[in-house]
Amino acid sequence: MSEKAAITLTINGKDYAIAVEPRRTLADAIREDCGQTGTHIGCEHGVCGACTVIVDDAPVRSCLMFAVQAAGKKIRTVEGLASGDTLHPMQQAFMDNHGLQCGFCTPGFLMLAVGVLEREPDISDEDLIDVLSSNLCRCTGYQNIIKSVRAAAAEMRK
Amino acid sequence: MAEPKNKFIGRSVPRLEDRPLLTGRGRFAADVNFPGQWAMRVVRSPVAHGRLRGIDAAAALAMDGVHAVWTFADVAHLPPIPFRLTGLVELEPYRQHVLASEYVRYVGEPVAVVFAADAYIAEDAAEAVELDIEPLKPVMKATDEPGPFDESKRTEPSVIVKSYGDVEAAFRQADSIVTLELAVGRHSGVPLETRGAIGFYNEALGRLEMHGAAKVPHWNRDTIGRMLGRTRDDFQLFEGHVGGGFGIRGEIYPEDVIVCAAALHFKKPIKWIEDRREHLIAANHSRQQTHRIRAAIDRKGRILAIDDEFFHDNGAYMRTHAATVPDLAAAMLPGPYRVPAYRATGHIRLTNKTPCGTYRAPGRYESTFVRERLIDAIAANVGVNKVEIRKRNLLPQSAMPYALNLDTLGTHIVYDSGDYALLLDKALERAGWAKLQKEIAKRRANGEKVGAGVAMFVEKSGLGPFDDVRLEIKADGGIELVTGAASVGQGIETAMAQICAETLGVDYATINVVHGQTDRIGRGLGAFASRVTVMTGEATRRASERLRSKALTLAAELMQADPEQLDIVDGEIVREGGAGPSMKLSDLAKAKPGELIAEDSFESKHMVYPYGVHVAAVRVDAETGAVAIEKYVMAYDVGRAVNPTLVEGQIAGGLAQGIGGALYEEFLYDEGGEPLSVTFADYLMPTAREVPPSSILITEDAPSPLNPLGLKGAGEGGTNPVGAAIASAIDDALQRPGAIVSLPVTPQRLRAICAKT
Numbered sequence: 036m037s038e039k040a041a042i043t044l045t046i047n048g049k050d051y052a053i054a055v056e057p058r059r060t061l062a063d064a065i066r067e068d069c070g071q072t073g074t075h076i077g078c079e080h081g082v083c084g085a086c087t088v089i090v091d092d093a094p095v096r097s098c099l100m101f102a103v104q105a106a107g108k109k110i111r112t113v114e115g116l117a118s119g120d121t122l123h124p125m126q127q128a129f130m131d132n133h134g135l136q137c138g139f140c141t142p143g144f145l146m147l148a149v150g151v152l153e154r155e156p157d158i159s160d161e162d163l164i165d166v167l168s169s170n171l172c173r174c175t176g177y178q179n180i181i182k183s184v185r186a187a188a189a190e191m192r193k
Numbered sequence: 194m195a196e197p198k199n200k201f202i203g204r205s206v207p208r209l210e211d212r213p214l215l216t217g218r219g220r221f222a223a224d225v226n227f228p229g230q231w232a233m234r235v236v237r238s239p240v241a242h243g244r245l246r247g248i249d250a251a252a253a254l255a256m257d258g259v260h261a262v263w264t265f266a267d268v269a270h271l272p273p274i275p276f277r278l279t280g281l282v283e284l285e286p287y288r289q290h291v292l293a294s295e296y297v298r299y300v301g302e303p304v305a306v307v308f309a310a311d312a313y314i315a316e317d318a319a320e321a322v323e324l325d326i327e328p329l330k331p332v333m334k335a336t337d338e339p340g341p342f343d344e345s346k347r348t349e350p351s352v353i354v355k356s357y358g359d360v361e362a363a364f365r366q367a368d369s370i371v372t373l374e375l376a377v378g379r380h381s382g383v384p385l386e387t388r389g390a391i392g393f394y395n396e397a398l399g400r401l402e403m404h405g406a407a408k409v410p411h412w413n414r415d416t417i418g419r420m421l422g423r424t425r426d427d428f429q430l431f432e433g434h435v436g437g438g439f440g441i442r443g444e445i446y447p448e449d450v451i452v453c454a455a456a457l458h459f460k461k462p463i464k465w466i467e468d469r470r471e472h473l474i475a476a477n478h479s480r481q482q483t484h485r486i487r488a489a490i491d492r493k494g495r496i497l498a499i500d501d502e503f504f505h506d507n508g509a510y511m512r513t514h515a516a517t518v519p520d521l522a523a524a525m526l527p528g529p530y531r532v533p534a535y536r537a538t539g540h541i542r543l544t545n546k547t548p549c550g551t552y553r554a555p556g557r558y559e560s561t562f563v564r565e566r567l568i569d570a571i572a573a574n575v576g577v578n579k580v581e582i583r584k585r586n587l588l589p590q591s592a593m594p595y596a597l598n599l600d601t602l603g604t605h606i607v608y609d610s611g612d613y614a615l616l617l618d619k620a621l622e623r624a625g626w627a628k629l630q631k632e633i634a635k636r637r638a639n640g641e642k643v644g645a646g647v648a649m650f651v652e653k654s655g656l657g658p659f660d661d662v663r664l665e666i667k668a669d670g671g672i673e674l675v676t677g678a679a680s681v682g683q684g685i686e687t688a689m690a691q692i693c694a695e696t697l698g699v700d701y702a703t704i705n706v707v708h709g710q711t712d713r714i715g716r717g718l719g720a721f722a723s724r725v726t727v728m729t730g731e732a733t734r735r736a737s738e739r740l741r742s743k744a745l746t747l748a749a750e751l752m753q754a755d756p757e758q759l760d761i762v763d764g765e766i767v768r769e770g771g772a773g774p775s776m777k778l779s780d781l782a783k784a785k786p787g788e789l790i791a792e793d794s795f796e797s798k799h800m801v802y803p804y805g806v807h808v809a810a811v812r813v814d815a816e817t818g819a820v821a822i823e824k825y826v827m828a829y830d831v832g833r834a835v836n837p838t839l840v841e842g843q844i845a846g847g848l849a850q851g852i853g854g855a856l857y858e859e860f861l862y863d864e865g866g867e868p869l870s871v872t873f874a875d876y877l878m879p880t881a882r883e884v885p886p887s888s889i890l891i892t893e894d895a896p897s898p899l900n901p902l903g904l905k906g907a908g909e910g911g912t913n914p915v916g917a918a919i920a921s922a923i924d925d926a927l928q929r930p931g932a933i934v935s936l937p938v939t940p941q942r943l944r945a946i947c948a949k950t
Contacts, residue, residue: 056313072224073217075436077385078469082873085385113217126215130207133838136846137682138214139221139386139436168880171873173385173437174682176845176911177881 042106046071047115055102061095062086064102065112073113073142077171084170087143087150088112094150113142116149124190125149125183134183136174143170148184156192160185198763201691201701202902205838208687209702210680213434220433222389222405227462230391231260233452234315235465236305236322237475238297241333241545241866243326245297248305253318258310261459262322265294268454271420274445276515277412278602284541287342287350289510289548291447291454296343297326298509299547300868301474303447308455308463331545331866335506336483339542348543353516355523357598358534360489363498367489371570376935377559377916379481379506380858382552382850383878386436387467388476390449392456399427403453406430406709408443409719411677414711417450421457425711428453432709438681439850440551440721441477444513470871477514477550478860481506482522484563489534494575494582498534501526501563505541508548516541517602518549521556521653524601528564529613529651529804530586535599545866551721553850554909557650558916562936565648565917573930579647579921580621587613587649594898602656602722608802610895611830617649620806620828623890629810629824637928642813643823644928646921648914651804654906655727655897656718657797662732663714664693664740666789670764670779672699674736675707677717678729683908684839685725689733691835692902696737697744698761699778722800723906726835731795731900740791747785748776801897803905805829807918813926815947818940820856820923828890832897832905840907841889847911849884855916857883859937 039054053068065071077085081099088097089111116123125145135141151166250262273288293304309315332340339349391404410430418428452463484503505519523537572582590612597606636643663675686706694701748766749756758769767775782789810824834840857877861869870876896903920933
């Protein structure tokens with residue numbers, strides 16, 4: 036074990052002053068130290084994407100980033116998508132298009148898709164499938180996820 | 194929407210489950226925490242087969258934050274994990290203990306556990322536990338000669354035989370005999386959420402709790418309870434959100450028992466969350482079988498008999514499913530065809546690999562691949578096309594109900610209803626088969642390797658013997674539906690709410706479905722074998738009828754009316770014709786507190802049998818060995834679809850898993866038993882790039898006569914025939930009937946096949 040470092044994580048606009056070992060992953064810090072358990076851990080080596088969050092406007096695998104690296108950056112997680120009872124268009128599209136079943140991979144897909152569409156609102160269908168193929172889902176067979184993200188993209192462009 | 198207010202069955206209403214899951218408020222196993230909890234980490238065998246000579250935990254115990262290390266001596270009082278299904282007596286000596294004692298038998302076998310202040314420390318300490326293991330020669334193939342399991346037993350615990358009719362006579366009379374050897378690779382469900390279990394001793398109540406339960410909470414409560422000497426009153430299981438099941442999750446594993454035993458022993462909450470590498474070597478594998486099958490046929494290609502000998506690779510131990518997978522493979526192999534005489538001989542073999550259990554369409558993914566390959570081979574033998582050969586052999590609708598003369602899962606197999614030929618026609622029409630054949634011929638003439646395949650299957654669903662549902666209308670008008678079923682993410686809350694809503698006369702969104710909580714209902718069978726919509730669905734309908742009649746009787750008194758003249762519409766009790774005052778159910782509940790409660794059960798000794806047809810069109814790249822799926826059509830008759838969108842979701846998701854097993858996913862081992870597929874970088878699950886758009890045709894031509902709604906389960910038909918359909922299409926693309934004899938058809942294997950002339 037090594038010394039813990041005092042850092043502040045800013046998640047969905049709220050500051051969390053925490054003390055973490057340098058080796059602690061951002062995913063663990065978000066979940067365990069900041070109590071935001073909507074971000075899920077599926078593989079811990081950056082393949083499945085369940086832990087995707089948005090750090091300074093880019094989708095990031097939070098299992099591949101150390102918590103100390105995220106200090107001072109703006110972190111967005113699934114808990115920050117909706118405003119009050121109003122779902123983000125991406126969340127609403129997943130509900131409308133049966134884009135989730137067990138829901139474990141869903142926060143990762145939501146953050147991935149939101150992060151990408153905010154940067155590239157007019158992304159082509161082909162590129163979108165490439166982006167979405169960076170996360171794994173085991174329930175839906177992906178077609179309804181693709182449908183959901185396309186629907187949300189149209190809504191977000193409005 | 195123009196739908197009548199009370200119409201919910203058959204409508205694709207949005208899921209009740211979605212909002213918490215979309216907003217990060219799900220509560221999965223890893224999200225459960227108790228103050229003062231200890232983290233548990235499992236020390237696993239790095240050796241496939243060996244004699245365990247000693248364990249040195251001194252260095253681990255000396256580390257800061259490490260509370261304890263357990264080895265076999267600490268759990269020697271616990272019996273091996275019992276069988277849940279198909280538990281043949283002769284298999285019992287091969288069950289798994291929660292920690293290894295004298296031998297280790299697969300890489301990943303739990304040998305010790307470390308308890309520590311947090312998961313990071315526990316993992317560090319587990320690495321410091323030293324194991325002294327004398328390596329022994331592993332048995333890696335089920336088709337090799339059995340080896341020693343221990344001093345007195347060999348690695349073939351049992352041979353199961355299922356048969357009917359005079360097989361020998363049929364082969365003597367045959368015009369021709371078709372023989373094949375076929376193999377299905379080792380793959381599994383691999384849910385996105387790894388396993389997890391939290392044991393908590395609730396001192397205030399004197400109650401042991403396990404959180405993170407799934408699939409079969411009541412059975413696990415009773416069984417782990419017996420192992421630990423608890424009664425069903427002082428041990429309860431709690432299911433939160435479950436990140437995918439697919440058969441493998443929720444069975445009793447060693448870790449579940451250990452967290453409970455340790456919580457009881459240390460009086461501390463014990464939390465265990467599996468990592469992905471552990472999951473890929475420790476959670477149930479499935480599927481791996483080799484079949485040597487032959488068919489006796491007449492001149493027209495009609496089947497006279499099938500004789501199949503197969504080798505089922507169950508890995509190192511017999512786990513909770515015991516003989517279930519090979520039993521289902523043998524029992525369901527005949528499928529939708531008339532097979533006058535049949536014999537299956539299944540060798541249950543143990544190897545030094547991860548133990549196996551069920552995975553979505555267990556035994557059927559395997560035997561459908563084998564049967565449909567056989568049917569294609571028969572077509573080639575008599576020189577007719579793959580559609581015609583199926584039509585010649587299909588059971589006609591007039592044969593229904595059809596008793597197969599075989600048993601499985603404690604039931605006689607009787608196909609309850611079906612029109613297989615009709616569904617074949619519908620599927621071919623949806624696929625545009627005739628046009629597709631022309632296009633393929635044209636492209637082939639241009640040098641492309643393209644082809645189409647078809648596969649048919651009969652599924653089973655709705656396994657009994659019972660399910661209970663308890664309903665209560667609360668004072669706020671909300672309705673609570675309590676069931677012993679379980680949710681693994683398939684949408685049971687919505688489906689049950691729809692059945693209840695339509696029967697009772699309320700909005701489905703007012704129904705709160707409680708499942709997977711053993712303290713809320715006395716018994717329950719959980720979620721497996723595509724059983725919930727059928728069994729829990731019918732129990733829900735019955736309880737709803739009962740509650741409706743109770744509500745009307747009570748309301749009739751207050752409204753001074755005859756119950757016969759009252760109806761419930763959108764949660765309001767109204768007089769027929771709509772005249773006169775009405776009464777809200779919530780007001781009735783306030784007026785009659787605690788009285789608006791009803792319970793009912795559904796019992797069934799027989800399963801119900803949905804059936805389907807898949808059509809695939811593929812393009813093969815002989816250079817790279819890649820297979821592109823250009824078209825995929827799935828027709829499935831589910832009797833009655835409660836929520837068509839959810840049924841389609843089940844089928845589409847099942848397809849992705851079927852494609853994984855057909856083309857990509859495989860647990861590989863080296864000769865010494867070292868697992869080679871231990872991350873998502875080497876165990877390749879399909880992504881959005883690999884799963885093609887598909888066309889799904891749900892039909893309701895053959896409602897089940899065994900329940901009033903005509904329901905059949907829909908969970909496994911998307912997966913069952915995918916290996917078979919894709920193999921058939923690849924054969925066609927290569928213009929080499931019988932080219933594909935094993936799954937998965939990975940690029941390396943397909944290149945090798947293409948290179949062979």
